[in-house]
Amino acid sequence: MDSLIVRGGHRLDGTLRASGSKNAALPIMAATLLAQGVCRLERIPVLRDIATMLTLLSSLGATVSRAADGGVRIECDQACEVTAPYDLVKTMRASILVLGPLLARHGKAAVSFPGGCAIGSRPVDLHIQALEAMGAAISIEGGYILAEAPDGLLGTDFTFDITTVGGTENAVMAASLANGTTVLRNVAREPEIVDLVQFLRSMGAEITGEGTDILTIRGVPCLTGGTYSVMPDRIEVGTYLVAAAATGGRVRMTDIDPSVLGVITDKLRSAGASVREGDQWVECEMDGKRPQAVDIMTEPFPGFPTDMQAQFTALNAVAQGEARVTETVFENRLMQAHEMRRMGAHIVIEGNTAIISGQPSLQGAPVMASDLRASASLVIAGLVASGETRIDRIYHIDRGYENIEGNLQSLGADIQRVSG
Numbered sequence: 233m234d235s236l237i238v239r240g241g242h243r244l245d246g247t248l249r250a251s252g253s254k255n256a257a258l259p260i261m262a263a264t265l266l267a268q269g270v271c272r273l274e275r276i277p278v279l280r281d282i283a284t285m286l287t288l289l290s291s292l293g294a295t296v297s298r299a300a301d302g303g304v305r306i307e308c309d310q311a312c313e314v315t316a317p318y319d320l321v322k323t324m325r326a327s328i329l330v331l332g333p334l335l336a337r338h339g340k341a342a343v344s345f346p347g348g349c350a351i352g353s354r355p356v357d358l359h360i361q362a363l364e365a366m367g368a369a370i371s372i373e374g375g376y377i378l379a380e381a382p383d384g385l386l387g388t389d390f391t392f393d394i395t396t397v398g399g400t401e402n403a404v405m406a407a408s409l410a411n412g413t414t415v416l417r418n419v420a421r422e423p424e425i426v427d428l429v430q431f432l433r434s435m436g437a438e439i440t441g442e443g444t445d446i447l448t449i450r451g452v453p454c455l456t457g458g459t460y461s462v463m464p465d466r467i468e469v470g471t472y473l474v475a476a477a478a479t480g481g482r483v484r485m486t487d488i489d490p491s492v493l494g495v496i497t498d499k500l501r502s503a504g505a506s507v508r509e510g511d512q513w514v515e516c517e518m519d520g521k522r523p524q525a526v527d528i529m530t531e532p533f534p535g536f537p538t539d540m541q542a543q544f545t546a547l548n549a550v551a552q553g554e555a556r557v558t559e560t561v562f563e564n565r566l567m568q569a570h571e572m573r574r575m576g577a578h579i580v581i582e583g584n585t586a587i588i589s590g591q592p593s594l595q596g597a598p599v600m601a602s603d604l605r606a607s608a609s610l611v612i613a614g615l616v617a618s619g620e621t622r623i624d625r626i627y628h629i630d631r632g633y634e635n636i637e638g639n640l641q642s643l644g645a646d647i648q649r650v651s652g
């Protein structure tokens with residue numbers, strides 16, 4: 233199993249190009265199941281979760297191939313399997329995103345029930361409720377969600393009890409081929425939802441309201457293929473900007489519209505960084521200063537993203553002052569705090585809040601990654617620590633960060649991947 237060895241103490245300095253967004257690419261790839269004809273998707277990142285989604289689509293009968301330029305070609309016309317098996321779903325929860333498209337296109341689907349994971353119980357009850365509201369009959373048998381709508385789905389008016397990104401995505405994909413108009417209320421407003429809606433629209437879907445909390449979808453009889461370029465990964469970009477701030481360095485990210493970063497850049501400014509933005513670039517510069525502690529409360533978009541919480545925990549661990557980091561989206565997403573304590577961080581957990589007293593420095597130690605974003609935060613902690621940090625179980629990081637060690641090396645970090 234691979235590990236990362238980080239020798240801290242180097243200020244990051246340089247420029248990186250933002251990758252395509254994992255969390256936009258996954259639903260968009262699932263949505264190709266709705267299309268007649270070939271879909272060419274550009275800017276698909278090279279990540280383990282993307283490879284898993286490609287494997288899942290092939291297992292459903294789709295023809296998939298990757299081009300050298302990072303693009304992916306998917307043709308689902310021959311796809312007639314409707315089962316997403318346990319072996320794939322257990323390695324990637326986002327496999328649940330094929331439920332809505334399979335049901336809408338084929339009138340039935342069987343998707344292994346995703347269990348809990350390291351960051352929380354993560355139920356899918358709201359995905360199921362939304363599809364039931366569209367007339368699907370759904371049961372749970374042998375660990376599978378079995379869904380049927382032999383005469384097609386019907387337009388409906390449905391309100392989500394709580395805001396869910398994946399639930400919104402499944403519902404909007406299914407509603408695109410339903411008979412009649414669907415109104416979805418209290419939907420997620422994340423930029424990745426906007427990207428999915430734009431992709432569906434490019435295939436012929438009739439949808440309005442993306443970026444607001446109400447989506448209106450007029451079902452159409454069929455969708456067609458086409459070419460679409462996925463949005464940049466705002467969480468990857470945010471992670472490198474935080475790494476710049478934590479190390480007192482400077483990083484410029486290109487190929488990104490800075491407006492999608494929202495509160496991430498506000499919080500970096502509160503931490504004392506100078507953040508400059510231009511047309512398709514953003515730069516964070518700390519000029520050798522120690523960051524100021526910054527309070528965080530995670531919330532659905534446009535609030536502070538839960539996927540950036542762990543990275544700001546690492547920043548606060550070496551900041552001047554005390555910070556409160558409160559996680560409200562997932563019930564168990566402060567795991568990185570325990571590993572950071574092994575590096576000398578002063579963190580007390582009270583319920584869903586980490587109270588962090590910033591220390592002038594951390595010390596390298598062997599630590600273990602528990603999930604994707606926790607792994608990224610341990611890399612940041614390693615970059616600022618004195619001595620050597622060994623991060624084990626980095627298969628988590630390969631789910632969401634393309635070539636993280638190569639990118640950080642190009643910014644001046646001392647980081648290596650080792651096997652065994």
Ligand code: EPU
Pocket residue numbers: 254255256258326352353354355356357358359360394395396397398399420538539561562563604605632
């Ligand atoms: N929830 C329910 N019932 C449901 C669905 C969700 O109670 O049917 C709860 C969840 O348990 C959670 C909250 O609602 O407490 C929000 O979950 P959501 O459905 O919004 O999350 P998700 O769709 O499972 C996506 C991202 C996550 C990201 C969250 C929140 C993808 C593939 N995953 O997950 O990304 O943290 O939205 O923004 O888009 C990551 O990239 O590291 C990651 C975990």
